[in-house]
Amino acid sequence: MCGIWALFGSDECLSVQCLSAMKIAHRGPDAFRFENVNGFTNCCFGFHRLAVVDQLYGMQPIRVKKFPYLWLCYNGEIYNFKQLQKQFGFEYQTLVDGEVILHLYNRGGIEQTACMLDGVFAFILLDTANRKVYLARDTYGVRPLFKVLTDDGFLGVCSEAKGLTNLKHSTSFFPKVEPFLPGHYEVLDLKPSGKVASVELVKFHSYKDEPLHAAYDTVENLPSGSFDLETVKSNIRILFENAVRKRLMAHRRIGCLLSGGLDSSLVAAVLLKLMKEMNISYPLQTFSIGMENSPDVLAARKVATHIGSEHHEVIFNSEEGIQAIEDVIFSLETYDITTIRASVGMYLVSKYIRKKTDSVVIFSGEGSDELTQGYIYFHKAPSPEDAAEESERLLKELYLFDVLRADRTTAAHGLELRVPFLDHRFTSYYLSLPAEMRIPKNGMEKYLLRQSFEDSNLLPKEILWRPKEAFSDGITSVKKSWFSILQDYIDQQVDDLSLEKAAEKYPFNPPKTKESYYYRQIFEKHYPGQSSWLPHYWMPRWIKATDPSARTLKHYKAAAQE
16 A cells, blocks of 8 residues: 655746645655656656555556556455466566566556556556556556646646645646546557547456456365355355455565454454464454444444454444544545545544554455445335446446545554455456345345355454444443434534525535535535535435434334334
């Protein structure tokens, strides 16, 4: 996990522009470098490093003797770099997994490069010999990337939008900073002046398709075409275990977030099992957060005892949570209600991990709710096909919500996130299953995933079958939810008149509640005029919901009373 930043065709002094790059310094606390491009005095790269692999030669932009005309700045992990080396006979000069991007590009161009990468990534690749600049981002946008391109060809690229919003340029109108779309690459021509012109934007992978790199995977060919339940359950276990195993690639200590819900508990249990098999010398540290006696803290404690991890509990109070909101919104670059609520706990636990432990590579359960239909409102889906369609929509928008939350809250404290549920091979297999197999059953969401691990003894039965609890709610008691605590506080901060006039002040995505108004004010203070970064608020479907919290839904209330 690092911070990448680059400018092409800057009219302003680069030493002044480079100050913008320092706004993402938190992403790489170990080292930083600025480097101008030979022959293009108005182009430069900025890089903030979190050293996870190859401590000696891991600085960027990566340049190797074999390809002196290639410059690579990338943020991510490429899990199959050794398999690709073996397959194609690549001769690496460093131990950096991202070096494979240079060799793949030299072998088959940008399209094959993007398709063959099994991992999470955002990269900027410069080819000075052919005068091309390439941008690319992984399928689900697990690693962030933003860009700004002016009419006269000035390009800025950065891991976070905050590194681009204050750039200087000669034109009076500075265009919008925009997120770069996941699963896409862009080709740009580099002119002798250092300016660029976009040639094409290409979608290189759809999450439903088995990825091209699956042909070189370490997992044997799975029985395909058969939807026999036992075969499906076995395939799910094999692919999920493989997703966790490949993510063990690290020279820094591995830890795991543990809420006590199904997803993070499965990740932690499989992770610990594999670490033992690989004889990793240190114990796995797991981390939970919540207020005193919250459901998450109690459930996580039970899981940690069962799997035998070195467990840390971070207890916070409502004042600490409320005080963190502005920092959280600044880190997130969003004003989405549910994202902010859920981010406070994750931000505070990440802060604890950075200050009190030496764990740096952090596993987490993001992506499972979207993939395996874990949200409570899936019980109300009109048909299995509607549920499958909604699942795909949620996956497509992950980069705006849960994946954004998980990246920014951990990166704010110099941690690297790993999310095995979003493994390309695992997700494409799960989505290939009949829609009927994937829906909630017997009143229980994620039924198929739970069934698949029922006989594994990885988790206590009451955890494996624990109903969905939103992270932003599970960190507080059932008596008073986190969203209620927030709303009570915000009620005193925003007056009724301000809310009445909210649509005039904020015509795009106008706030409908005092809570959303409060978040929007803070967002606009830090990122004025950038409200289009969030196309719409996250809300449940098929029900008349006025609040995104699961605890406001009838299904949750009924389950809580049983």
